Amino acid sequence: MMNFEKIFKESKVKNVTGRYVTNEDVFPFLEQTVFKDEIKEIGKSVLNASIKMITIGHGKTKILMWSQMHGNESTTTKAVLDLIHFLEKSSDLSLSILKNCTLRIIPILNPDGAAAYTRINANKIDLNRDAQDRSQPESKILRAVYLDFKPDFCFNLHDQRTIFNVGKTNKPATVSFLAPAFNKERGMSASRDKSMQLIVAMNSVLQNYIPGQVGRYDDGFNSNCVGDAFQMLNTPTILFESGHYPEDYDREKTREFIFYSLLKGVETIVNNELDLYKVDSYFDIPENGKQFLDLIIYNTKSIATTHPEADSLGVLYKEVLKNGKVVFEPTIVDENNLDLFFAHKKLNLLINSDLEYVKSNMLLSDCLLGN
Template sequence: MIVDYQTYLGFKANKVEGRYVTNVQIIEFLQNLNLDAQVKIVGHSVQERPIQSIQVGKGPHKILMWSQMHGNESTTTKAVLDLLNFLASENAIAAKIVEKCTLGIIPILNPDGAEVYTRVNANGIDLNRDAQDQSQPESKILREVYESFQPDFCFNLHDQRTIYNVGNTGKPATVSFLAPSHDVERSISKTRNISMQLIAAMNSELQEWIPGQVGRYDDGFNANCVGDTFQMLNTPTVLFEAGHYPEDYQREKTRAYIFYALLAALDSISENTVQTYSQKAYFEIPENQKLFLDIVIKNAKLIDASYTKDIGVLYTEILKEGKIFFEAKIDKVGCLEHNFGHQTYDCMNSDDLETLKKQGLWNLLKP
């Protein structure tokens, strides 16, 4: 382990917590950041919100990372703030990274989407499907930063839903990675191979923290995706997906694991050890499957049914008065023996029935 958990907690940006992270919090954080860094506005969103960038470090290895291009995917943003706090410290690893690397960071690329907690921008466009058209100001800004910064590595930072499990196991995909393809054949270029090696380095670190909870994302090619485009431009690019950790719907645990992944990547880059990891180690990471439900209720009766079934429930995230609430909705009805539940209840068990009542899920069922 590069740093222990107590050390990490000393750098955690505690004023930025939960799922709802907006530009206001980022601006306040940057105003109080005690770090030798260049902070500037690189452009404005559709609704004229500023898009901030931070450049820190003086080394030859240049890494560009951006978060919240989907406005409702904030876990990696929190981890980036934790990383900036770490780099501002006197820790020897932090000093080495600052000396040997130069980081370009956009903490929120889609501030309009972040404000209303939506995936898309204010024009209803998914920025991660706009890499070729560059029809949106946010897409143009990212491409301009990429071209001016000329990174050696790109980190595309996202969240993924609670439905993902690792391989065929009942373990959640708490962190997932992808070395994006650069062509339809999914061939492995020199730069894509480097992406794979870097992911292998991060996975090696994460297996010490969350064994069996790291997945590999589907590598189907889509030239409209930013990661695929940058890989096509011969820049080693890594997709990060922050996922679910048990009972961590605010993703405060997961932010720590993203922090560890980022730190492992930067440590490996600064030490020039990326090439010591194998492509084989990347492919040994199990692929993600979509077998999880937030809640599985066994032997239940729906209100309009006279016989028992299994019910699968997923949460819908709703923004109300500056907070995210989770509303339970039925997603599947029938035999769910091949699914996993982050919570599982059996209506044949009286204690489980009482728990369902306390959680307000009773209205989905008929006693």
């Protein structure tokens, strides 16, 4: 097996980090790559921001990737920049990819949403529910690229919330995948089989690094979702969902695992190795649960809190853009009866160090103590 950790360390674009990633972060990198002559403006957003695509390689097999369809889902954007940086360096694998594949990558499809750090575009439309109407300029741009390129594979790149666990376990869904359905019956087809096989290939690598932390996203059919729509057109499409890794709210570790997935996925396609992976193994990946809270605080009656009757409180963080930085604001979402939930962090206010942690954390202190 290739040394994914070493490759990532050599490929990571170190000046693009954190959760807030916009055109201003991405374009300077693109303009300095060895592939800069293959950058094309493919259209404008609602607010007239540039949407750019880069074409890499000259091979027969065509792969289309797009990220930040939801503006506040930036982890995969960082990972595709890392992939581009990897392809700049000469190696047996990179040369094979360039020879046998043509990649078209849209790093940020929704630049207005990225700038505002919102899921929706400037017209308050979820682009991933606009596949049929194509009412928005960004939706029209993606469909035009798809029709012109006629890809053999599509990589639909997203982030998911911290609430997801794998199956019924207390493992966070650090990475989740989906082979989208193409009909309400969630039937099987040649293109969906390929999507599943490719996911199995990527999961085979991830289990070496995050065992038990790979989930399978719900495959409920919605023709307005882009992945389902492209699967309906018989193009194998894979949904990537970047999730939580312990203590990694900036999603730099998750970025690494998405990079592994992208690299393994492209390698499997290039080497024509899909048939090494069984379709049935896709269903061995547990479905996502929704049992995680960011924080559970116990023995809250021991101090005066905003919820004086509660002995324990469940907290989720809300991502808020403030002064060009994403801030994680705590919000109390549940109280008492938290036995059905897992937590990314637990605090016991009878323990002095935990109490001091709450008091010293300004946002958490305001939420819990009402200061």
